[in-house]
Amino acid sequence: MAGRTLAEKILSRASGIADAKAGQIVEAAPDLALSHENTFLVGKSFSELGVGQIWDPSRVVVVLDHRTPANTIQTAAAHARIRQLVKELGIEKFFDVGEGICHQLLIERGLAKPGQLILGADSHTTTAGAIGAFATGIGATEMAGVWAMGSLWLKIPETILVSLNGHLAHGCFPKDVSLHLASVLGPSGAEYKCIEFTGGHIIDTTISGRMVLCNMAAEMGAKAAVVPADSTVMVRYIGCGPLPCDPVQSDPDASFEDKLDVDVSKIPPMVSGPHQIDKVGSVEKFEGVSVDQAFIGTCTNGRLEDLVVASSILKGRKVALGCRLIVVPASRTVLEEAIDMGLIQTILSAGGIVLPPGCGPCLGAHEGVLAPGEVCISSSNRNFRGRMGSEEAEIYLASPATVAASAIMGKISDPREVLSNEL
Amino acid sequence: MSSKGRVWRFGDDVNTDLIIPGRYLDNYDPAHLASHAMEGASRQFAKNVRKGDVIVAGRNFGCGSSREQAVVALKQAGVSAVLAKSFARIFYRNAVNLGLPVVISPDACDLFIDGEGVIIDMSEGVMISESRRVTSRIDPIPDHVRKILDAGGLVPYIKEALARRANV
Numbered sequence: 001m002a003g004r005t006l007a008e009k010i011l012s013r014a015s016g017i018a019d020a021k022a023g024q025i026v027e028a029a030p031d032l033a034l035s036h037e038n039t040f041l042v043g044k045s046f047s048e049l050g051v052g053q054i055w056d057p058s059r060v061v062v063v064l065d066h067r068t069p070a071n072t073i074q075t076a077a078a079h080a081r082i083r084q085l086v087k088e089l090g091i092e093k094f095f096d097v098g099e100g101i102c103h104q105l106l107i108e109r110g111l112a113k114p115g116q117l118i119l120g121a122d123s124h125t126t127t128a129g130a131i132g133a134f135a136t137g138i139g140a141t142e143m144a145g146v147w148a149m150g151s152l153w154l155k156i157p158e159t160i161l162v163s164l165n166g167h168l169a170h171g172c173f174p175k176d177v178s179l180h181l182a183s184v185l186g187p188s189g190a191e192y193k194c195i196e197f198t199g200g201h202i203i204d205t206t207i208s209g210r211m212v213l214c215n216m217a218a219e220m221g222a223k224a225a226v227v228p229a230d231s232t233v234m235v236r237y238i239g240c241g242p243l244p245c246d247p248v249q250s251d252p253d254a255s256f257e258d259k260l261d262v263d264v265s266k267i268p269p270m271v272s273g274p275h276q277i278d279k280v281g282s283v284e285k286f287e288g289v290s291v292d293q294a295f296i297g298t299c300t301n302g303r304l305e306d307l308v309v310a311s312s313i314l315k316g317r318k319v320a321l322g323c324r325l326i327v328v329p330a331s332r333t334v335l336e337e338a339i340d341m342g343l344i345q346t347i348l349s350a351g352g353i354v355l356p357p358g359c360g361p362c363l364g365a366h367e368g369v370l371a372p373g374e375v376c377i378s379s380s381n382r383n384f385r386g387r388m389g390s391e392e393a394e395i396y397l398a399s400p401a402t403v404a405a406s407a408i409m410g411k412i413s414d415p416r417e418v419l420s421n422e423l
Numbered sequence: 424m425s426s427k428g429r430v431w432r433f434g435d436d437v438n439t440d441l442i443i444p445g446r447y448l449d450n451y452d453p454a455h456l457a458s459h460a461m462e463g464a465s466r467q468f469a470k471n472v473r474k475g476d477v478i479v480a481g482r483n484f485g486c487g488s489s490r491e492q493a494v495v496a497l498k499q500a501g502v503s504a505v506l507a508k509s510f511a512r513i514f515y516r517n518a519v520n521l522g523l524p525v526v527i528s529p530d531a532c533d534l535f536i537d538g539e540g541v542i543i544d545m546s547e548g549v550m551i552s553e554s555r556r557v558t559s560r561i562d563p564i565p566d567h568v569r570k571i572l573d574a575g576g577l578v579p580y581i582k583e584a585l586a587r588r589a590n591v
Contacts, residue, residue, distance in 0.1 A: 137489045139520060141491060153567055
C-alpha cells in the first residue's frame with residue numbers, strides 16, 4: 001500500500017474510514033470546535049436547528065477576542081448574549097474579553113493536541129497545525145451544524161510538502177519565510193490544499209515560529225497547514241495524561257501533490273505591500289515609505305518572542321515623531337510574561353501604546369483604525385484594501401523586527417541596521 | 424435551478440474585506456450588511472444591484488476571512504448566484520450553507536460583460552446571455568453540495584435530516 005499523508009491519516013481517524021485518500025469526501029468528527037464573537041451567529045443558527053443540546057460541550061471552545069473590550073453597543077450586546085449562551089449550553093472552555101486571541105489560547109492553554117482534527121469558525125484556524133493538528137476554518141452556520149451533529153463533510157486535501165532548510169540570516173524571522181512563500185505561491189497557490197512543513201529548519205523553529213508559518217498559510221488559500229509533532233511539541237504534553245489520539249507523520253512514500261524546497265538562509269527581511277499578500281519583496285524595495293502607524297500583535301506575530309525582538313530594537317530609542325506604535329500582546333499570559341521581562345516598560349518608554357490582549361486593530365473594527373491616506377506597517381497577516389479602516393489607507397506586512405525598526409525611523413526600514421547581532 | 428439577472432463583473436482575488444468590510448460586522452442586520460455589499464470593490468454595486476443579478480468573477484473569489492456576513496450581504500442584496508473561476512474554500516462553504524448558489528465557470532469571467540442580462544440554467548450547465556450571443560459552460564454542482572443548496576441551506580438541510588431520522 002502506498003504511504004499516506006498526515007492529512008489523510010488524521011481525517012481517516014476522524015471519519016472512521018480506514019485509508020481515506022486525498023480527494024475523498026468524508027464525514028468527519030472534530031476533536032475541538034472553536035468560535036469567537038461569531039458564536040453569536042453560531043448560537044442563532046443553532047437555535048433554529050432546534051436540537052437543544054450541543055453534541056459534546058467539552059469539545060467546544062469559545063473565545064471573545066475580535067472586538068474586546070466591546071467597541072460598540074451592538075458588540076457589547078453580542079458579548080452578553082454569548083456569555084448567556086455558554087452558560088445555557090454548558091460550554092466550559094469559554095475565554096472572556098482580555099484572555100487573548102483564540103488561536104493563541106488553543107495552543108498556549110494546551111487545548112489543541114497533536115493528531116487532532118480542529119474546526120474553527122475563523123480563517124486562521126490553520127495556526128493550530130503548529131503542534132501537529134489538522135486545523136481548518138469554516139463559517140458560523142456550519143459551526144452550528146457541528147454543534148448539533150458533531151460532524152461535517154470535508155474533502156481530504158492534497159498535500160504540498162514545503163521543505164525548509166538552512167538557518168535564518170540576521171534580522172530574518174518566520175514571518176519573512178511566510179512572506180517569501182507568499183511570493184512563490186500567491187494568494188491562491190495552496191487553495192484547498194494542506195501545506196506540510198518539513199526540513200532541518202523546522203526542527204530549529206520554535207512553536208511560536210511554527211504558528212506563524214501555519215497561520216500565514218491561510219493567506220495562500222491553504223485549507224490546513226501542519227508541522228508534524230516532534231520532540232519540541234511533545235515535551236509540552238508530558239504529564240498531561242494520554243493524548244486523545246496518536247500524533248501522526250506523513251509516510252516517506254506518501255503521495256504529495258507538490259514539493260517545494262526553500263533555503264531559508266537566502267531569505268532577506270520581507271515586506272508585503274498594499275493591497276495583497278503577494279505584492280511582496282525584500283525590505284529594500286519598500287524602504288523609505290513614510291509610516292503613520294506601526295502595529296505589533298495578532299495571531300500571526302503577537303507572542304512573547306515577537307515582543308522580545310521588538311523590544312530589543314526599541315530599547316533606548318524613541319518612536320519617530322508623527323508615528324504611532326501600537327502593541328497588542330496575543331494573550332494575557334504573553335502580556336504578563338512581557339511585563340515580568342520588562343518588555344512592556346521598554347515599549348512604553350519608547351513611546352509605544354500597549355493595548356489589551358485580543359485581535360486589536362487587525363480587522364479594522366477599533367483600537368487603531370486608519371484614516372484616508374495613512375500608512376500602517378503591521379505584523380498581522382492581511383493587507384487587503386480597507387481592512388484596517390479607510391479604503392484609501394495602505395497596509396504593509398512585515399516581521400515584528402521590521403515593524404519596530406520602521407516605528408523608530410518613521411518610515412519602512414531594514415531591521416538589520418538596528419537589531420543586535422545576538423538576535 | 425435557474426436564475427435570471429444582470430452581470431456584475433469582478434476580477435481575481437475578491438476578498439471578504441472588499442465584499443463586506445470588518446467595520447460593518449458588529450451589526451448583524453442583513454439589510455445593513457446588504458447596503459454595504461461589495462463596497463470595497465464597487466461603489467455602484469449596493470446602490471444599483473437588483474434581485475436576480477449575478478456576480479461573475481475570476482480566481483479565488485471570497486478569499487480572506489471566514490465571515491459569513493459576506494454571503495449574507497450578497498444574498499440580501501439580491502444576488503442569485505456567483506460564478507467564478509475558483510472560490511476560496513470557506514466562502515464557498517458559507518455560500519452553500521446559506522443557500523447562495525456558487526458555481527465554477529472557467530470562462531464566464533472572460534465572456535460576459537458588465538450589465539449584460541443572463542440566464543443561468545444549472546440543469547443544463549450553462550449561462551447564456553439574453554442576446555444569445557454568448558454561452559458559457561458552468562461546472563456541475565457536486566451532489567454533496569447540491570443537496571444542501573436544494574434544501575435552501577444547511578439549517579433546513581439538517582432539519583430535514585433530523586425529521587427523517589425521527590420518523591424512522
